[in-house]
Amino acid sequence: MKKTYPPIYYSDYLHLEKLLTSQSTKSDEYGEHAHDELLFIIVHQAYELWFKLIIHELDSVLNMFREDIVDERNIGIAVARLRRVTAIQKLLIEQLNVLETMTPLDFLEFRDFLIPASGFQSVQFRIIENKLGLNIDNRVKLGNKNYYTMVSDEHQKVLIESEKNVSLFDAVDKWLSRIPFLKIDDFDFWEHYKSAVVQIIENEKQIILNNPSFTDEKREKQLKEFENTKDKFEALLDEDKHNDLMKQGLRRLSYTSTLAALFINLYRDEPILHLPFRFLSYLVNVDELFTTWRYKHALMVHRMIGAKVGTGGSSGHHYLMKTAEEHKVFKDLFDLSTYLIPRSSLPELSDEIKIKLGFNYTYKT
């Protein structure tokens, strides 16, 4: 017989008493009522609620991928949860539209009361960055100091601790490095790929050489840029070169993992690779949406305070602009499309391998 549970009241379940008394406006405290301060508070509180949920979702994905063996059933679940993270991120971006209904003049009415509080002190957002695996060296500095000096001692400890844990980047790197299909049997995939790539590179060069709209000077410059692309391509086929790039900070994902990620991208239509492909795509989506959020946020801050300093004592607009570029975590996955080649140039998989990448049911009978 089904259990029954004590009846629940909406307001109690959601702790509305507590939740809806958590807004205290400084302007009223100081006797200078500013109508828009409540908007300001609630927008930021909504952000923090969503951050809590993002952390919850990332933790569950991390728990799955931290293991030495990732259960295949879990990849689908991980994809669903990352997709949820992106749905939340879209909301974070939309929320800027609500904040933008506050004009700069309205903000000035209570801005001075908030100094030096600032969104840079959001501990949860820092934790999200650390959980994703933001490279400490890439963190844009604020006031030339480490990011955690802005928060209370207690929060500092939390942040420093969070840096030590296995991040999603780490876990994905390990998981990718274990993917087996790269060396199955006498699978000469990379040999075929190499010769396809040589053709592609030659093709790219021809595009540049024959472009009638270039000046000579520009063509020269373009060819130089092209050499960089070529170098990157070659690093893909040469582990030492790859490791060099890693030392220079231009690559972060290990050599094997990079190849695995590329393989997954190229043969995504094989059943067993479908979910891994979606998983990698969502990692890039999460990165891209935070980038977009930071960028739009930067535009809004600029519009709100102009060239003034932020309440946190820094030109928030420049900081946010920079983090939009620099705080991407899965850049290496982002860059993968450089190495994609058309399906028509792609080495055909042998039937034997195809069976291995397929479902049990179909091929057994």
Add this chain to the structure above:
Amino acid sequence: MKKTYPPIYYSDYLHLEKLLTSQSTKSDEYGEHAHDELLFIIVHQAYELWFKLIIHELDSVLNMFREDIVDERNIGIAVARLRRVTAIQKLLIEQLNVLETMTPLDFLEFRDFLIPASGFQSVQFRIIENKLGLNIDNRVKLGNKNYYTMVSDEHQKVLIESEKNVSLFDAVDKWLSRIPFLKIDDFDFWEHYKSAVVQIIENEKQIILNNPSFTDEKREKQLKEFENTKDKFEALLDEDKHNDLMKQGLRRLSYTSTLAALFINLYRDEPILHLPFRFLSYLVNVDELFTTWRYKHALMVHRMIGAKVGTGGSSGHHYLMKTAEEHKVFKDLFDLSTYLIPRSSLPELSDEIKIKLGFNYTYKT
């Protein structure tokens, strides 16, 4: 010299300690962890935060329009605040996309723990409906009982109290009824309008009679419908007819206010009418966005629980569907477009009146 204020810490300012400990999952309490319950809680808490802000904005608009004289400067502010309400409403609609990342199967894992709690118990949302001026008689019933029997005694008192206050509908009705331009000088606007309308009506009839795609039966039916439209048009020019419609519950806005609203819509380009026009438009927008939200919400509930009963013990899907139609507050404004006539048929205002509707600066010099 500018005052300085004690320094503020982000986390204290936003009461994050309190806010971020307001989520307690029943599934964990009962030892049956359901991953998605946190999503469910946070989505609803975010809704309640935004409801609080909507109430804040509506209150400020109400305060302005409750007065016997509405300061012209305040109409611009009221418009800005209603626009903010619509920005929030768009977010409420977007939030459904996050909730939809929970599949029906995931919801079933904790649904039984929540009975009989339900979104119908959101006191703040009821207050919003009352503040806007939802007609008590139009409220869709739940379980054949009055809506406030679903909430605690304490909350019932709050709701009953909120019904008694002047609503935005009431305040707007009064404000419109005071607008002076309808009887300026020997302004024969309504005479001109009447004859223009007679033409329009005749025109509509011709469209129906000459439509080649109608069967006779259909044409008959269409002509009957047309008679209704004609009746409505005529009610606009005949106060008694209008009052009849009010008694039947087909109209709610007073006769004078309806004419004023129409006049504002027709001559919106005159400087003094510009902001009143935008104000009326935003009232309709607010209505329309709640309608959209309810409708999308209904679709989602249907998809989530199918034909099962809701946790609140009712087929939530049907209830929401109905409220989407029935809980509109500013239907009369919505219907105004029935009575619009093309600018080319519009009586030209005399120079004298135009000056009265213009700015001081321009015409004085």
Add this chain to the structure above:
Amino acid sequence: MKKTYPPIYYSDYLHLEKLLTSQSTKSDEYGEHAHDELLFIIVHQAYELWFKLIIHELDSVLNMFREDIVDERNIGIAVARLRRVTAIQKLLIEQLNVLETMTPLDFLEFRDFLIPASGFQSVQFRIIENKLGLNIDNRVKLGNKNYYTMVSDEHQKVLIESEKNVSLFDAVDKWLSRIPFLKIDDFDFWEHYKSAVVQIIENEKQIILNNPSFTDEKREKQLKEFENTKDKFEALLDEDKHNDLMKQGLRRLSYTSTLAALFINLYRDEPILHLPFRFLSYLVNVDELFTTWRYKHALMVHRMIGAKVGTGGSSGHHYLMKTAEEHKVFKDLFDLSTYLIPRSSLPELSDEIKIKLGFNYTYKT
């Protein structure tokens, strides 16, 4: 060596000469320039361009599912293409926001020139409905006549032809009916499911009986509604009852296909069922987004013309409202959540079956 192709010019490639001379405004032709007519034309042309693309995507999915064997690789591709359709649909909905920037008064300036043209004459949209598999009997009538009497003779032929082709609904029904896992070995899934369902039904009943917020009258009514749900549940376990419902037009999907769809929904985390689950979900999404589009469209039409007749000679607003409800194609999939039971009540699959639903690679070694 890679082929090279003749150089292409952007404007030629896109036929911009042709495309950008396809807007001719009636208001200018008649010497009564109406600024907003160009908006009106371009919005509708953009709709038609997107319709063409939706047809292209649906056709490719249909081609895959029309076959007697659906290649597993293709399910992923089909999902991607339906996802694209939903991305386009979101755009169609957004486009209404652009159309709404035209006010009713602005529309009146050229409305009379367009009679009796109307969006109901969009042949491509009708084709989309037919390709999805809109049941002819469910089509909402316009002017009591068949929908294709509104279009030219030539277009009528196209539409009548398109009704005869295999629709996506038909193809999906066949594909589902072939799914093998329902009868694997001595798999007693449905027996287990039945007893779980009996419990669920009992549980639902208790929820109703114990709800303190019900009046007796309401409880009675609710129990009656519950009996319907019970009937539906029982139809799921009894092919004859299901076929009865089909005859009454309350079900359209065959008995076996319904079970298969339910099984896929319940065991979606098994690798081989993951993509079929997403495929079914996207079918529901496509339906739901057209429903939302129609509904928002109806609201907009109402706001634009009020109670007047539409240019097509009908009260477009009511028609669109009705189609939002009635023109859903995959209602049966939508209703599936009625029959979902919590994972905890779900019969555990045997290891043997799990292996069959898994990938080759994992279990072979």
Add this chain to the structure above:
Amino acid sequence: MKKTYPPIYYSDYLHLEKLLTSQSTKSDEYGEHAHDELLFIIVHQAYELWFKLIIHELDSVLNMFREDIVDERNIGIAVARLRRVTAIQKLLIEQLNVLETMTPLDFLEFRDFLIPASGFQSVQFRIIENKLGLNIDNRVKLGNKNYYTMVSDEHQKVLIESEKNVSLFDAVDKWLSRIPFLKIDDFDFWEHYKSAVVQIIENEKQIILNNPSFTDEKREKQLKEFENTKDKFEALLDEDKHNDLMKQGLRRLSYTSTLAALFINLYRDEPILHLPFRFLSYLVNVDELFTTWRYKHALMVHRMIGAKVGTGGSSGHHYLMKTAEEHKVFKDLFDLSTYLIPRSSLPELSDEIKIKLGFNYTYKT
């Protein structure tokens, strides 16, 4: 009696025959069918349709503001049309989501056929930039050549011609410079403003000096940045300094116009300034939305082709990133918030001036 017009057929009115035969896929022409090429074509065609509409709206606004006297009724209309432009721009941004459903691998299947065609060759988009008033000197160069060398001779002529016309920037600059309220009577506004500003500047300095989270080095740097802000503030109160900044290319709006724009921003709640304020805000919105579109477009291009060269022979991603920053037209308006001061510090307007800024009707009686 109302005129009637010849009946119209939907498909003829929209030239669907022409419109829907304007898609010819190169991949099919070359016998290498690529499913996604139709998506690619239609997305770009939709862009071009919307560009046409944007040009239509900008032209109408330009026509109003090019005049020596701008009719007040027209400002409301101009605002509505700019708002429409922003609604379209939001759609342009959304459209990227549809384009993103094409994966890099799918694009590679037809990319080579398109060389050297490229979105950089969109003549209409260049015309939009020129109509808005993009400073020729700020144009980011492509291949070190002038932007119009990328298009056909015929199109070059069109673009060069469009550079010569009065742009929206020019027209707005002139219109602002004529606004009279800055010198009304013995209005000593700027004196009051100056002393308020001196306080603000001092305040900003204190914020920097007292921020406990700064290292000495950082404080130094921040103070230097602050000096820039101070310079800008001072330029606002000193025409010569402003003209210096103009010569350096740091300002583009004339001194008087800058003051007028600031005044409008500060006293937006005065009736006569309300619409001018909204007008200026929408100019900034239009800029900001193109910036966002370019930025998101850049992210997408990066993701699509990685470090490869674009079909137009350039690293499109970098170009778009740069234009996002550099192609803003109304930067000076964007920067205005730097000079805003809280309403509480704002000089109170005299009753006499208030009357001048108000409506005729209210104050006459």
